[in-house]
Amino acid sequence: MGDGATGPTTSGSSDDGDGALIGREADRERVGAFLAGIPRAGGSLVLLGEPGVGKTALLAAVARETEAAGVRVLQTVGVQYRAQAGYGALRQLLASAPESRSEAAGVPVLAAALGFERGTAPGHDAVTEAVVSLLADLSRDLPTLLVLDDVQWLDRASAVVLGQVARQLPGTGAGMLCAARPGDESFFDYSGLPLHELGPLSEDASEALLRRRFPALAPRVRRRLMADAEGNPLALLELPAALTDPQRAASQALPARIPLTRRLQSTFASRITTLPAATRHLLLVAALEGSGNLRIVRRAVAGRCSLKHLAPAERVQLVHVDDTTGRLGFRHSLMRSAVVDLSTSDQRRNVHRALAQAWTGVPEQRAWHLAQATVEPDEQIAALLEEAADVSARRGDGPNAVAALVRAAELSPARSEQARRLAKAAYVGANLTGDLRDVPRLLDDARQAAPHADSLAAAVAAALYLLNSYGDIDTAHRLLSGAIALQPAPYDPTDATVLEALSTLLMVCVYGGRPELWPDFDEALAKCTSVPDTVQLLRATFADPARARPSDWARLDAAIAALPGTSDPIRIVRIGTAGAYADRLGALEEPLRRTARGGRTGENIFPAIQASFLWSSHAWFTGEWSELRRVAHHGLSLCAEFDYPLRSWTGTFVLACVSAACGDFATARAFADRMDQWAGSRRANAVRCYAAHARTLIALSQGDVEAAYRHADTITPVGSLSPFTGHALWVVLDTVEAAVRTGRREKAVDHIRAAREAGLDAVSPRLRMVLLASAALATEDDEEAVRRFGEALAVEGAERWPFDHARIQLYFGERLRRGRASARARPHLGAAADVFRRLGADPWTDRADKELRACGSPVRARTRTTGVSLTPQQREIAELAAAGLSNKQIGERLFLSPRTVSTHLYQLFPKLGVTSRAALRDALDQVQEG
Template structure:
């Protein structure tokens, strides 16, 4: 190894460090990353550590968790439960026809197998691994749950007294699901001694490790002197002219320095040199591939066929020790390829392997289409027991329509969807449609592909697939679904979209050829919504769900009345879930009675078995009924998986729901971070509706925090976009923001005008969902502007409409409003007591603090200062804790009037680490992430990760606010 003293030193320190950590080596192809990984593995082995190696495989980059299975496979047999079945822990205990271990058997090396006497993993970790590796037809665990299970497995392995080093080569080819888990694990190794993760990725290929926020070490080209030394060591026979040409063309790349001379010397020198010079300006990996292609062209057809099968099956360039998790094609009689330097023989296994990933690429590119199809047919048979792997090869091997192949691809797509592979599922469904033998099957599979593409946020592709499903018409159910998603989420078009969906539903309802027309399922089986592609009326269900979503955003009585008429006309075809959504999303005051218990039952009935979009719809019902909190842990677990696998629409809705629950519970800093994340995603994806919905929620947050200017700016942007389009769901939020912001600023007349823009005093406008939610705002604004009679009428209307029975939040604010407007002190005290002792009162701290403030003001005026101190103190502390300075100032003023001296605020602690503080200071000075990285010897991505963690600690959201935030910190800079 020449010229790598710095890298050797860093890797030696990394391997021998006692603390857990992760490191990413980044460099161009051929720069020597694999050699450095070999060095680290050897050093770890010499140190007595357990080394587990894996290699990302381009052919498997679309298979969810394929890379993770490869990486964890050697650890799983020893980590089973003591009471589990004995299984087969010996890899050779089953063999295939060739005498090799039968690695197709799904019961081999599963996590329920164990070493006698081993404590094993806990039940949660075992369930996560079993869901991913043992039961491919089950729902996959979210990134966080699986990541925690992996951490438990690694910690358990290291706790056996032997430190562990995980080595991952070609990380850029790792499938997304595996890369996300590796990133999650790598960021959390710091507190787990004995476990380290080392990853190598190409600098010129995008991967999930680009945003994993893991420490990085660049691996660059060799310096000129080192490049010359390496070339002279390996090719001392080169003439001066050829030697200079190689040094110039290689540019310090070690692989090029080793391979280019053989190309020049192996044939006619002048012609080879001209060929090489002709590639000047072509990226170096391409030039090396040309060298390999020239060697391949000299091989016989039989050898090239063997190489092609190995390349397409993802035979690792440098396989690790031990058996592979999945059987690979074994290349036979390839000595000729070994002799010319295309393959190497691994000493540990005696098996041939590709010398470098660029060799594999060259093999595939040089093959003809017929040769590739023939190879895929062989590999499809090899992987006949693995539906997803078989699907990859079947899709590439088949030309003419063949129903059996199409059915296999469809089954693989369903499995991929459940396992977080929506993008791959769309490709397989599309290919299955192409191979369908009948028009009906083709249309059905294209329609399914369109739906999955729509859920995965590929709206343009969803539309093209829908049109292909029913050529010649824009009104097929699939086309209406795709177009309506596009119109709603991108443009916020609710009026025309509603009419079009209604027409499509009615056509499908009345069609004699509708699937399942004479085989209806029981709609009273309300909570069994697992993915069943053969379920009757599935397309109708999807249209109805979208119709309800459009109606919710339209937010007016005429639209909802038409929607309810359509639901009623469907009879038993309208599922229990459809009625739940239609009742709770529309007007809880008129239709929400009795649904809270059913929603809670649905939330406890196996969310993991439901499609993510079904869970989000259920969670929206829970929000309208103020019982969202029990669903939030699940949403937080799966939101990253949805966003990372491309299900952007479901992911953004999940973020909105998490934000709303954080807002209700008073977790406002977290809510702000969630909101800005959702806004960035929605803006990036061109979701106009979601972007403005997020701005509306951020405006609500700014209003309760007393940031009046920010709230009004966001309110104006939302109103200007939503009002012309008739998106009353958002215009109502805009009016509510105006009322709350004005109340916080003490502008009660403006608050009253905004509140009556939602509903008139003494009534609750039908289908105006903010009418009940702004009850307290209207009552307070009316009282402060001398409209006591209207305030009293509105509070009584809330009581008479039964708001306390609909949701815990509505019960709290209804009793608060009745207390504020009570005609005598006794009734007021009773309602204040009922509000403050409500079992769910503490779940809504902002509303509770407002009620306590009003209670304290009333007591002070009627019974004197001493009696008012407790509720006023409770209100002031709550507002301080929440970060609502305008409301806190009002409460502290009342406390002073009650004779309580103000307390000096305690100095804010310094929450930043030394490195976060230094990065923030440099950023405040105007340096870019790249400039900060150069100064601190960090990658720009790592700098960005430090800033991402520092912003919420400082209570800011923009780079421009850094200087003022740092100035407010009075503590001395801590020692690193």
């Protein structure tokens, strides 16, 4: 049986069930080009592909379509393990059409060879010549195509003859299309024949196939199956069958290794069962070791076999050894699963014991293997495994950390330790993997293990759950502050649970945004033997940045400078958060991008959400609005999938700001309404500030300065910087403009004075630029205004914040024009209009253009074609390609595979009417986003 369909509902291919193949457009094109040449020339083409990759489905589709087009199709298939008589497959092939059978029966050589008549069996060469002659005769009447599946399993006589026939078909008007598995021993010799390798499906095609066939799969489950299947269509269609309904819906955790269905097992195990016992043992050790470290594998098999026993597995291409790195890799991850599935539990435990010995000196690895080899509770192993979990968490491997803690709990003899480790697994999961839905189950298991235990870990997990899932700020605050107060003082912040308790309580207070929440936190901090730097920085520079001291900013800069190379995503996000209001995120581009990408692998979902929104906030100020939309939507999709409504509002906020600035007021207002509605009953003042900021921008963009003043005043009373309102640092310019334009100049002056007394002009160049421009707006002295505007625009790197910079140019030009200095105003107004136009900030462009016209200057007409429309993602890819980035670099920035980028560009070139990347820039200038 082939690796393709046995029926429309069990197809081991990318067939979507109605005969259409998903993701095989390029393969169909290659086969189509071959078929088109058959009537004129004939010839052969061999499709090579791994088991389950969809060769059979492609052959079946080609056979159907070719036959419908009037071509005679003769088919046969090799069958593994079937004892076939000589020429059995050739007989099946020629008998698959009545006319070919009757013609073959009339050829004495074939009649004798195929058993149609009794006679002396002819030699292979004679049979080959007769088959070629027969096919040439048949093709004079009708083009003929031979379709051979699984040629590696053809009987010997048929394989030898058909291999020879394949080389003699050119010029006959007949063609041969056959499929083979690379590496399998075969009597069919395809060396020298044209080959086409059928590779795995792309990420997009894999996802499309799963969505079509299993639409109810939860996104995180779909991603896991895609990772395990590695683009293999059979695996994509069979692996979901091995899951329970709760597992498919993500309401129950997936196993560390998804068991193979019987069909997958038979497909991937066929090469394994025929190997020598020593080779199979060696493969099991390599499969359970996991990393491909041959040094460790050699230690683990010492005394039983050696690495030379890999040779049989290498010859059939089950595994390969990289000559550069010296690491062993399985040809497909499901080969590894098949090796494990074919072993017994006792064999697996023995191998884990051997691996634990081999990993002596590496506690994390040793702990894991000891835990897998142990069946009885063992506190020593449980403690080692908990330490391993801490190491995994620090490098951002959330799933591994949670799995280690759960296993450590299972091995804990004491019920109290079992409960503590389960609770710790709950908060590590909430902080890293995004598995908020698992928190109640783990906490319930912890309570059942020790009903009366007072656990700080349980309080942290419960508070994270209440805060992030329900937004229940007040209950989370009471629960956590009470649990911390019960701990014996002084607190040891080197204890990971204490650190998480303090960090979680801090964020509860931040989102509450109310001064009365902070005394409990500050009291707890005062009882610490030392203050962790992340907690100290978050308290000083994020919770209440207007009251941070110069030494706090210096510590923040030192912490940021030390981040490159850091693998801990939680630390990256916390340091990034500490620098968010102080314009420090540009220095964190690489670690934030790296952390955001972790959400695609499932290793650190929650930090990925936070990193996406931190970078989006930075992109708002730096004018990277196309990327902002993409990254923010990426983060919002993770929030929706993993149920983090509280965290979603940061992404919603930046999208509301861009929508407001670009004149999409309905969208911006809808975002603000949703934020206000959610925050109201929960008393989440930080989210209400988000909404107020968005409304301020809407009003300023519409010219409703009274409404803008009113909304800005709800963030912090104009003229002051309220405690614990970091957001006030982001609306200084908006607040001052609204105050000045509504005739409240004294309020504007007071607001500037408060910002300067807080030392904000020394916090960042952007804030210095904003304060200088605000002072220029607020002064009635035209000469002073000109000087202040000039100083603002001269701040080093001022162009890094294009929207604010363009606004200042606009204000400067407006002031000059009203002072009858139109000639001096025009350059500033023109520069502002150009930047606004590039950003797509239409209301602001209109305002600048209006001022230019009042200066008597011509306004550049907007030229946009209507015939071509690009999606934001298409435009982003095209712009990056036009800037010279490679497909790999684009993929890293946009969280896409290089293959997906290549596909988009392949579609974009004809759409834009260009043939090279060099022509993209000019084409993009004439295209609108769709």
